[in-house]
Amino acid sequence: MLANWLRAGIASGRITTKYPRNAAELTQRHPAWQTVATETRACGRESCSCIDLCPTGAIAFDTTHAPVVNALACIGCGRCVEGCPEGIFAWSKQIDLSIPADNEWSGSQRQAGVLADGSVAANADTIASGTRSDRGTLEEEACPDWNAVDSATLRRFRAVFGRSLNVRHIDVGSCNACESEVLALSNPYYNFHRLGIFFTASPRHADVLLVTGALTYAMRDVLLATYEAMPRPRLVVAAGVCALHGGVFQDSEQFVGPIDKVIPVDVFIPGCPPTPYALINGLLQAAARRGEAVAHA
């Protein structure tokens, strides 16, 4: 029987992606990309119905009369893509939208630490100002070459961690699509073990805490206890719109607030849910930043 398994396993061939060394394999539409909307140009208005179209309040107008999509709050419903009379919104064709926590808006929140009671508010305004400078424009049909960005990240990651990064995942109130995508990292297509990344059973063995879901009051103390149990230095990656912003659950009476209101976050991975490619990208970016993580150990 063992021989049968061995034969069948080998016969099914190698399908593992070469990402991040090579570009991600993209299929017909955009499932490998982050399915978030992005603005393509200014429309010259000060305000428009697209603000109301967006169910999570991810769209705001900046001073140059251009609508700005906050990637951290976009659930990819496509209402702005379909509904804008000027047609200026388009699907993002990036997969490395992960946002390191050192842009200006998150800096101030980093020291916020544990949430003071009653101070919870959806931070759409602060977020909107910080995500304008996402890399790349979205007009190219072809997927840009990611090698330059990622080989540097990869080198730093290797230098710091060798080949061992242990990730503890915690679900603080998700719909379970994020869990499904996190679990997909270990399937043969993505096989993140090849990069030296592993899931660990205990937060005490973890380098990275990967947080998914809209933080509920029932999970807040559990999240804090898990974070407390981690050895220092430690990294936190928040994945999915619910964890970054609240998304469709931001008005829930059970919702505490974005993760970075409760614990410091190093990298944000947008998407609803984020794709496995985006998760790999975000984890590598987090790992490459470990030196800085010592600062808030």
Next chain:
Amino acid sequence: MRLSPSQTLQRLDLDAFARRLLSVRRAYKRGGPAPERQLLYYGVMDSVNPPALLAVVGHPSSGRSSWLQAELSEQTWRSLADTWPALLWPEMEVHDRTGRVPEGHPDLHPLLKPHMHTLSGRASGAGVFSLPLGPVRADVTESGYFLFDTIGEQIMHLQPQLFYKHRGIERMAVGRTVEDVTLLAERISGTTTAGHTAAYVTAVEQASGYATPDAVRWERQLFMELERLYNHAHDISQMASASGMTVGQAQVARVKEECLRLAGDLTGCRYLRGAIKPFGSAAIDWRAVSSIVLDRLAAADARMQRFVSLLQRTPTFVDRLVGTGIVNRDWADDYGLVGPTARACGIRTDARLEYAPWTSDVGFTLCVVPRANGDALDRFEVRVQEWSVSIQMIRSLLSRLASTNHAENSDGPHGSPGPTVSKGWGGGTVEGPRGRISHVVQVDHGRIAFWGIRSASSWIWPVFGLATANGNIQTDFPVIDASFGLSYAGLDR
């Protein structure tokens, strides 16, 4: 599930309400083939004063339903949970949401606020250990807490404490537009996006007096079958993982990924979000894509069949599953079990057969294992059979969709008469990957006035603890967990 104008909500007093429910309870005959009446929904309307209990009873033979409502005008009402265990958790939920007390409830404690309640072990004596597990536990899982009472390796009792992820989705929906609530429906349980959205949209369309075009119904069913494929692949992969079959796990996980990619290529979202919309038209021109879909499904199916047959011929795998986590037939009847878990106990129930009989025209056949031991192996076998049925259904649905003119169907709300009623009640019942999903909505001028959700997992979870403590040892838990394949998010809402 149809609610014709003449068959409106029956407002009863609490005694009559209880009598009607107990007559439904008797329909869950012990050991019978399938109940003649089913409890589709039980919950509370807490936005009205006084709050009111709401129950929807389904009649599988006709696909019809009766709607019962009773006001909770007093601070207490008589609990039925002691005679009908299926109401144990729903009654606690009513208690948490309204403060009204179900008198005589055998196990009343806070359900929706697990952080406000500490479980304690039920067993005592020499050598008894209480072993807590969760809410954060090994591997990548959703959050839930389990308290085991054990003697040595033997599990004597298991209490699950869930609802850590209770997001209050039903309450959030009140006052929002039908379209905005669709986005919430897509996010009740991510891996059942199509199932919950289809149930919700069906309920809304019924409440609005909208006649859903055939092509739209076929397309929704196709998405639900695609969802069943990746969920069953996931569960089979997890069962292989729990029994140490790493090659089987990896290869079936590969099949799951291929189904997800197919869903992503078709709809733009791997989890089929945005594919099902109320009063919508067929989203895709199937003539253009059907041959590609068929090719990719054939490849996934071939791989699945190859590795499933290997699993079935591997003694270490079969031995690990056989006799593990047995669901006694009595429990299945008492708790109104649904889905593959019920069919593995020999119960002939499937919402496609009962509430969407047209699906038999597109290749639906009921999968019930003949042995019906109700163990992990039977749950595995039911899923294996259902995988093939779903493939067959998708082929058949594709040929129908590809032969209809997409242009005619894509006019959407403009081409077909839109909602004709501004206020009303509606219900939607579909068969999700884990079993029957029922949604109940009250629509008032395009906005949601009430929303009730019963996911498949909400009927199965109470049985999970019983099956785990049914003569199993600690190391059986991962196998049982994988073989049930339940959704936490779908229960917690």
